[in-house]
Amino acid sequence: AQSVAQPEDQVNVAEGNPLTVKCTYSVSGNPYLFWYVQYPNRGLQFLLKYITGDNLVKGSYGFEAEFNKSQTSFHLKKPSALVSDSALYFCAVRGSTDSWGKLQFGAGTQVVVTP
């Protein structure tokens, strides 16, 4: 069975500073990894995914993530955070034999960007 850990409940960063949200995973076979963002009282929005290929994945709104197989990590990064990036971020994993719709989500990390 797959699992996802987001070790930080909340990340605080000043606007303009780099933002990192951590994620580690456990899955049998090749991992399919995703990041989603959730704004208050809204559904989830897709940011980026890693299926195969380059370990550095670029996504929406200037976000990127680095896949590290040896550390089983998939940390989300943004070089310069904006106040509008304040939201709840979820890392998710899909097993290689699962259908596309079956994701295992982490508990989420609240990002707070202060002006």
Next chain:
Amino acid sequence: ETGVTQSPTHLIKTRGQQVTLRCSSQSGHNTVSWYQQALGQGPQFIFQYYREEENGRGNFPPRFSGLQFPNYSSELNVNALELDDSALYLCASSGGLAGVQDTGELFFGEGSRLTVL
């Protein structure tokens, strides 16, 4: 392009009642997944429907059931509601079972918030 829409947005039920939540998938998508998101937690996979059949189920009891219709819209039914069923229920659509059209990205609706008293 029409996004994923869910109804109702909010509802309140009492313990023991039954509820039906509805979801219209994004245009061109043939797969619908349902998730339960309890307060302060990540979404938990309930089940997925593809071509009107259940295709994958999470750790939810049989009182959670669903349907998918020929137009790919879907319903989630929960019988004998319990207090712990209070949550945001999210519907997500995608292109199919890892087919050529499927990019792996899920498109979520804004959810139906269920409160069980």
